[in-house]
Amino acid sequence: xxxxxxxxxxxxxxxxxxxxxxxxxxxxxxxxxxxxxxxxxxxxxxxxxxxxxxxxxxxxxxxxxxxxxxxxxxxxxxxxxxxxxxxxxxxxxxxxxxxxxxxxxxxxxxxxxxxxxxxxxxxxxxxxxxxxxxxxxxxxxxxxxxxxxxxxxxxxxxxxxxxxxxxxxxxxxxxxxxxxxxxxxxxxxxxxxxxxxxxxxxxxxxxxxxxxxxxxxxxxxxxxxxxxxxxxxxx
Numbered sequence: 074x075x076x077x078x079x080x081x082x083x084x085x086x087x088x089x090x091x092x093x094x095x096x097x098x099x100x101x102x103x104x105x106x107x108x109x110x111x112x113x114x115x116x117x118x119x120x121x122x123x124x125x126x127x128x129x130x131x132x133x134x135x136x137x138x139x140x141x142x143x144x145x146x147x148x149x150x151x152x153x154x155x156x157x158x159x160x161x162x163x164x165x166x167x168x169x170x171x172x173x174x175x176x177x178x179x180x181x182x183x184x185x186x187x188x189x190x191x192x193x194x195x196x197x198x199x200x201x202x203x204x205x206x207x208x209x210x211x212x213x214x215x216x217x218x219x220x221x222x223x224x225x226x227x228x229x230x231x232x233x234x235x236x237x238x239x240x241x242x243x244x245x246x247x248x249x250x251x252x253x254x255x256x257x258x259x260x261x262x263x264x265x266x267x268x269x270x271x272x273x274x275x276x277x278x279x280x281x282x283x284x285x286x287x288x289x290x291x292x293x294x295x296x297x298x299x300x301x302x303x304x305x306x307x308x
Contacts, residue, residue, distance in 0.1 A: 076100060078099065078100065079102035079129060081103055084105070085111075086112060090133065090278070090282070092132075092133065096130040096133075098117060100126045100129070101126050102127055103127075104189050104192070105193075106197055109197060110197075110202070113221050114223055115285060116133075116135065116282070117129050117131045118262050119190060121185060121190075122185060123187035123189075132264070133281065133282075134277050134281065135261075135278075135281045136261040136262070136263065136264045136265070136273050136274070136275055137258045137259060137274065137275075137276045137281070138248070138258065138268060138271065138272055138274070140247070140248040140251035140252045140256055141252045143245060143248040143271055144271050144272035149242075149245070152238050152242070158215070158238075158239065159209050160208050160246050161209070162205070162207070162250075162299070163198070164205075165205065165214065166198045169206075169207060169217040169218070170186065170191050170205075170219060172214070172233045173217075173230075173231035173233045174191065186231065194230070201295040201298075202223070203219060204219065204220065204227075205218065206219075206243045206247050208239045208240075208242050208246075210239070215234070215236045215239045216232070216234040217232065217239075217243050218231065218233075218240065218244065218247065222293075222295060223293075224288040224289065224290075224291035224293065225255065225258075225291045226258055226260055226288050227251055227259045229262065232244065253297075254294070258284070259273075
């Protein structure tokens with residue numbers, strides 16, 4: 074498949090099925106919220122490095138996680154029952170992005186969260202579309218995640234953990250919130266063993282694309298995020 078040139082002056086994308094074998098669909102375009110929203114509505118996400126044109130990917134078939142099916146191990150249930158962590162929602166979005174950007178990841182040089190991408194997600198956060206889960210231990214931020222809520226889908230972007238189980242707890246909190254509010258799935262974007270260990274599974278190409286079309290019909294509901302606090306029961 075050819076790699077398409079994404080125009081800077083028009084917010085459009087080729088059909089997701091036109092991506093090449095490694096998922097690359099196109100290169101170019103800008104960092105506007107409108108472009109990002111259209112991309113994520115269609116299962117397309119940016120994955121580039123600083124100083125490069127934006128590369129847009131769509132991996133098919135897709136790894137997804139049904140929030141109600143998140144796998145909580147026996148040991149993790151013990152951690153939760155001991156109230157080892159507490160959480161906040163959308164209180165430190167910029168800080169969560171910074172930690173995800175800066176944390177060392179095995180086998181990865183540098184970060185795909187470059188400054189322009191960070192600014193785009195901060196703007197999406199201000200618009201009420203991007204959200205963060207912040208995990209605390211003894212009043213120290215030790216983990217978290219962030220992503221984009223589109224219709225009844227949450228597009229997971231990145232997570233970090235400075236102590237054992239913190240990012241797992243963040244994902245479990247997210248799944249509880251999404252389940253409570255009738256979200257249908259988490260788009261994991263990339264196929265990772267970590268997400269599979271938490272219950273993620275492969276959704277076939279046609280099923281995923283059909284879901285995306287259905288998801289475009291759902292109204293954007295974001296008011297519920299601010300209603301959550303550490304007092305909401307988990308499990």
